Amino acid sequence: MITLLDYGAGNVRSVINALEQAGETVVSVDSPEDIEKAERLVFPGVGNFGAMMQILRQKQLVEPLLRYLQADRPFFGICVALQALFASSEEAPDEPGLGFLPGRVKRFTTDLAVPHIGWNGIKVRQPARIFNDFSGREKLYFVHTYHVEADNPADVLTCTDYGYEFVSSIQKGNIIATQFHPEKSGRAGLKILENFLDTTRQEIVPQACPQTTKLASRIIACLDVRSNDQGDLVVTKGDQYDVREKGNVRNLGQPVELARDYYEQGADEITFLNITAFRDFPLKDMPMLEVLQKTSKNVFVPLTIGGGIRDFTDRNGKHYSALEVASEYFRSGADKISIGSDAVLIVEEVLKTGRATGMSSIEQIARVYGNQAVVISVDPRQVFVKTPEEVDHPVIETAFPGPAGEKYCWYQCTIKGGREGRDLDAVTLAKVCEQLGAGEILLNCIDKDGTNSGFNLELINAVKGAVSIPVIASSGAGSAEHFLEVFSETKAEAALAAGIFHRKEVPIGTVKNFLQDKIEIRPV
Numbered sequence: 001m002i003t004l005l006d007y008g009a010g011n012v013r014s015v016i017n018a019l020e021q022a023g024e025t026v027v028s029v030d031s032p033e034d035i036e037k038a039e040r041l042v043f044p045g046v047g048n049f050g051a052m053m054q055i056l057r058q059k060q061l062v063e064p065l066l067r068y069l070q071a072d073r074p075f076f077g078i079c080v081a082l083q084a085l086f087a088s089s090e091e092a093p094d095e096p097g098l099g100f101l102p103g104r105v106k107r108f109t110t111d112l113a114v115p116h117i118g119w120n121g122i123k124v125r126q127p128a129r130i131f132n133d134f135s136g137r138e139k140l141y142f143v144h145t146y147h148v149e150a151d152n153p154a155d156v157l158t159c160t161d162y163g164y165e166f167v168s169s170i171q172k173g174n175i176i177a178t179q180f181h182p183e184k185s186g187r188a189g190l191k192i193l194e195n196f197l198d199t200t201r202q203e204i205v206p207q208a209c210p211q212t213t214k215l216a217s218r219i220i221a222c223l224d225v226r227s228n229d230q231g232d233l234v235v236t237k238g239d240q241y242d243v244r245e246k247g248n249v250r251n252l253g254q255p256v257e258l259a260r261d262y263y264e265q266g267a268d269e270i271t272f273l274n275i276t277a278f279r280d281f282p283l284k285d286m287p288m289l290e291v292l293q294k295t296s297k298n299v300f301v302p303l304t305i306g307g308g309i310r311d312f313t314d315r316n317g318k319h320y321s322a323l324e325v326a327s328e329y330f331r332s333g334a335d336k337i338s339i340g341s342d343a344v345l346i347v348e349e350v351l352k353t354g355r356a357t358g359m360s361s362i363e364q365i366a367r368v369y370g371n372q373a374v375v376i377s378v379d380p381r382q383v384f385v386k387t388p389e390e391v392d393h394p395v396i397e398t399a400f401p402g403p404a405g406e407k408y409c410w411y412q413c414t415i416k417g418g419r420e421g422r423d424l425d426a427v428t429l430a431k432v433c434e435q436l437g438a439g440e441i442l443l444n445c446i447d448k449d450g451t452n453s454g455f456n457l458e459l460i461n462a463v464k465g466a467v468s469i470p471v472i473a474s475s476g477a478g479s480a481e482h483f484l485e486v487f488s489e490t491k492a493e494a495a496l497a498a499g500i501f502h503r504k505e506v507p508i509g510t511v512k513n514f515l516q517d518k519i520e521i522r523p524v
Contacts (some may be wrong), residue, residue: 002197003038005029005065005081007055010046010369011303013333014296015078018183022194035064040197041073043078044183046330049105049146050092052080057326062098069100069175076196077177080370082170083148085177091146101170102151110163112215113470113493115145115372115439119268119522120168121213122158122180127203137520138188139216140180142168142502143372145336145439147179161213173406184302184335186263198361204366214367214520217487218494220269220472220512221262221501225255225288225307226346235285235502250341252430253502255263256294263299265508266524270299271442273338273377274307289332296333305329306338306377306442310361322361323368330369331393338442340377341415344422347432351424356436366437371469374431377442379418380426380459393425396458411445418446426459427466434467441467442496445475450499452478454459460490472496480514487519 002024004014016026019042029035043065045052056062069075069085083089086097089105097105108114119139124131129401147166150156157176160168169178176196182189222237235253259270273293274288292305309329312320326337339361346360356363366374384402388395393410401407411426430441443463445456455473464471470493473486477497486495500506512524 002026003029003034003041005035005041005043005061007052007059007061007365008214010044010373011330011333011335012044012046012295013122013293013331014183014300014303014335015042015044017297018193018300019197020157021190022197024197029225031059032060032064033252035061035067035068038068039074040076041068041175042076042078043081044078045082045085046085047080047373048091048367049080049083049089049097050095052084053092053095053097056084066098066100069098072173072175074196074199075175075177077175078181078183079144079179081147082177082179085170085175086148086150089146100175101147101155101172103155106149107146108163108166112163113468113491115143115469116147116162116215117143117372117440117470118218118493119185119216120160120162120180120289121210122160122168123165123211123213124158124205124209125153125156126171127205128176129155129199129201129203130176130192131206132201133191134188134197134204134443136208136210138185138321140178140182140185140188140192142180143184143302144179145371162215175179178376181302183300186300190300203273215493216268216520216522217492217515218268218472219266219483219508219521220271220494220496221259221267221508222271222273222336222474222496223255223258223502224273224496225291232385233262234290244438255291258502259295259303260298262508263301263337266522267301267492267508268510268522269302269304270295271304271338272306274305289328292329292333302335303333304336304338304375306340306375309337309339309340309365321364323364326361326369330373336373336440338375338377339438340379343376343378343433343438344413344415344424344429345431346436348422348424350436351428354489360436362433362436366439371437371439374438375440376430376438377444378426378429378463379444379446381407381414381416381418381421381446382456383412385408394427394462396462398458400458411462414446430463431445431466431516434469438469440470440472442472442474443492447477452500453476453478454482455486455490455495457486457489460492464491470494478506480511483511484515485516487515 087099157171384406473492
């Protein structure tokens with residue numbers, strides 16, 4: 001039996017599913033006494049360091065947790081739970097950690113994009129049973145802005161490189177904690193959890209550990225999900241955002257089955273975008289929560305969900321905050337949430353008033369779950385101009401002139417599925433959203449959508465040059481060569497596609513096999 005320290009924040013469903021897949025029964029901590037009685041304790045930390053420590057104190061779990069650790073009883077901590085073992089964090093300077101290990105938690109200071117999001121390697125510093133059957137070449141999933149700085153080298157289990165070397169896991173006796181997420185690291189991550197659970201397995205150092213680890217470029221499968229005319233949820237795909245064909249919603253498959261298929265093919269992440277027009281309230285109107293719950297049972301890579309994540313008042317007059325909506329998605333299996341049209345309206349208001357309120361959906365969710373949990377989905381449309389002076393927006397000198405020979409363009413943000421343009425550009429939107437707390441940009445392009453002509457490299461470079469958070473390139477992929485092009489000619493950290501995967505024109509395995517030995521990827 002495994003005792004799970006679920007303090008009420010973030011996606012713990014995937015951890016439970018991974019442990020149950022290993023044949024374990026999982027019970028949650030409901031009281032301080034449950035920690036005392038635990039045989040093996042798993043602590044999946046998610047989100048903000050300060051929020052986590054406050055909740056642990058409110059629930060009177062700090063002292064029993066410290067006693068458990070000091071007794072050297074079997075413990076596995078994940079992500080922020082690793083950071084909690086130390087005395088302090090720059091993320092919440094006024095909120096003390098457990099102080100079980102000497103050291104501190106610091107923010108990344110690197111020219112690379114922060115948060116550190118994606119699949120990276122490990123350099124093993126001491127033998128451990130969790131690496132049984134590992135070659136050392138495996139990549140594991142990271143998503144964090146802060147990292148551990150351990151004072152005692154003997155506590156360090158692995159290190160990873162991201163601009164510089166940082167501690168990516170620790171081991172002290174029976175205490176193991178990782179910065180990476182094994183429950184989101186595919187088969188390699190599941191193997192780590194299996195090895196932890198089986199105390200008879202040999203402690204080893206994998207033979208092929210790299211001297212320097214490298215972050216992989218991510219290949220993301222996107223599933224646009226909406227109800228068809230019969231009321232069933234289907235995966236669809238638009239051409240420049242039009243999802244109907246001969247009057248009917250284009251049906252390319254069932255979301256749960258497709259997501260599992262893409263996971264098996266080697267997708268590094270799965271994104272669900274709920275593009276249904278809500279009749280009432282997103283958590284009641286469509287069964288997307290069930291889609292996430294079922295998907296997370298068999299898909300052990302990160303899941304992002306977008307659609308309807310904003311403040312709502314339902315038909316009965318009950319108000320739900322964006323944070324409450326997002327929380328339900330996280331508890332159902334989502335790792336990140338995507339905010340689209342609402343982000344445009346939030347940024348417009350910030351620019352109009354000259355200040356942030358602290359109460360926008362972006363700010364609320366980032367404050368509780370961390371910046372890495374908030375993705376901004378941008379839907380821009382190209383607007384040509386003859387001279388840069390024509391508009392008060394950042395303008396690109398384009399290599400592809402407009403219909404009247406215009407040499408310049410800007411990218412107008414849209415809302416309502418691309419149907420309504422606003423007086424706001426994609427570069428400004430991305431910059432302000434980063435300031436508000438967003439951790440990643442999903443950069444679409446209406447003009448490229450469904451064309452199979454390749455990603456809009458000019459747009460990607462413009463936005464990537466304006467922000468320090470990761471950028472996901474989207475819209476236009478038609479071949480494996482387009483993925484190589486976007487990773488070679490821009491600094492995008494990830495590339496997303498939908499139609500070519502759904503129609504099996506270019507399978508994910510084909511893309512990865514083509515990229516192998518050309519750029520750093522996570523092998524199939």
